Amino acid sequence: MNRSIPRSLFGIRNVLRPTVQRLRDTWNALRHGSCAVLLYHRVIELPTDPQQLAVTPDHFDAHLQVLKERYRVLSVAEFEHHLLHQRRFPRRSVLLTFDDGYADNHTIARPILETHGLQALFYIASGYIESGREFWWDELERMLLLNEDPPAAIDLEVAGTRSSRALGDAGAVQHVYEELLDSLRRIPSHDRDALLDGLRSTVHSTEARNTHLPMTRAELSAFADSPSVVIGAHSVGHPSLARQDPEEQRREIVGSKRELEAMLGREVRYFSYPFGTGADFDATTELIAANAGFLHTAANYPGPVHARSPRHRFPRHLVRDWSGPEFAQRMGTFLPR
Numbered sequence: 001m002n003r004s005i006p007r008s009l010f011g012i013r014n015v016l017r018p019t020v021q022r023l024r025d026t027w028n029a030l031r032h033g034s035c036a037v038l039l040y041h042r043v044i045e046l047p048t049d050p051q052q053l054a055v056t057p058d059h060f061d062a063h064l065q066v067l068k069e070r071y072r073v074l075s076v077a078e079f080e081h082h083l084l085h086q087r088r089f090p091r092r093s094v095l096l097t098f099d100d101g102y103a104d105n106h107t108i109a110r111p112i113l114e115t116h117g118l119q120a121l122f123y124i125a126s127g128y129i130e131s132g133r134e135f136w137w138d139e140l141e142r143m144l145l146l147n148e149d150p151p152a153a154i155d156l157e158v159a160g161t162r163s164s165r166a167l168g169d170a171g172a173v174q175h176v177y178e179e180l181l182d183s184l185r186r187i188p189s190h191d192r193d194a195l196l197d198g199l200r201s202t203v204h205s206t207e208a209r210n211t212h213l214p215m216t217r218a219e220l221s222a223f224a225d226s227p228s229v230v231i232g233a234h235s236v237g238h239p240s241l242a243r244q245d246p247e248e249q250r251r252e253i254v255g256s257k258r259e260l261e262a263m264l265g266r267e268v269r270y271f272s273y274p275f276g277t278g279a280d281f282d283a284t285t286e287l288i289a290a291n292a293g294f295l296h297t298a299a300n301y302p303g304p305v306h307a308r309s310p311r312h313r314f315p316r317h318l319v320r321d322w323s324g325p326e327f328a329q330r331m332g333t334f335l336p337r
Ligand SMILES: [Zn+2]
Pocket: 099, 100, 234, 238, 273, 274, 275
């Protein structure tokens, strides 16, 4: 076995960091309890899923069975009580959350949650509701990876720079797909949408897939009426917020709250950062979310939540399409013992 020995202090610190974090989590769990907040996106069976966002209905049902047998799934109100009032979380607590607002949340995930009598917090990107458009990362998949007859090259202007990209073979197409996934999250939503408008006609792929639609307004209203559903906001157009100037961040954050409240006729009190990694929000983003009136805000990095966790960037565990036994095994690693 070839184990490299870190020579610098920096290297040693990096090696020790997970151990120190584990000790800190255990200490916090002892004092403040702990809760695993789970992050789902979709419950559906799909032929392709390059972002690994979908969990099959059978697997989702198996996850909920594991949770009901071995954990304590909190309602959104219970979670809020412990986080906001800094009250110790009960042992083996779990909160279910979903990001984005896919129609399958209503048609497939909701009935399964209702059968189990469980609740989840659904964060919705308001600009996609009723749009009839696929989410922008899904459009990139459809227009590029699933396009059977793409042009040999496309001209694209991203962030003021115009250049040509070859789409000659599968490798080139994959490269452009990955480049655009990365660059389109950095630019304002309206610039990205303008680029996608042009791309749709250039590559002859204009029809949204029925399997990939966000909810309509009618679906969102019916969805929000379920006791298994609590609605939160997730920006208007799903950009990486920290890459936008503060005014644009405010438009995205406050705008999604206002739009969802107008659609639902009730207050929307929770937010999650689009993408949610440490590169996608910063102190300015946190402040805007707090000032917008959101009570708490979810991020997307792994770790347990405890009663003293930061209200506007608490961690979540991303859930993949795991079988019941694999989910049970993963859950065993999500909470400190
Ligand atoms: Zn999202």
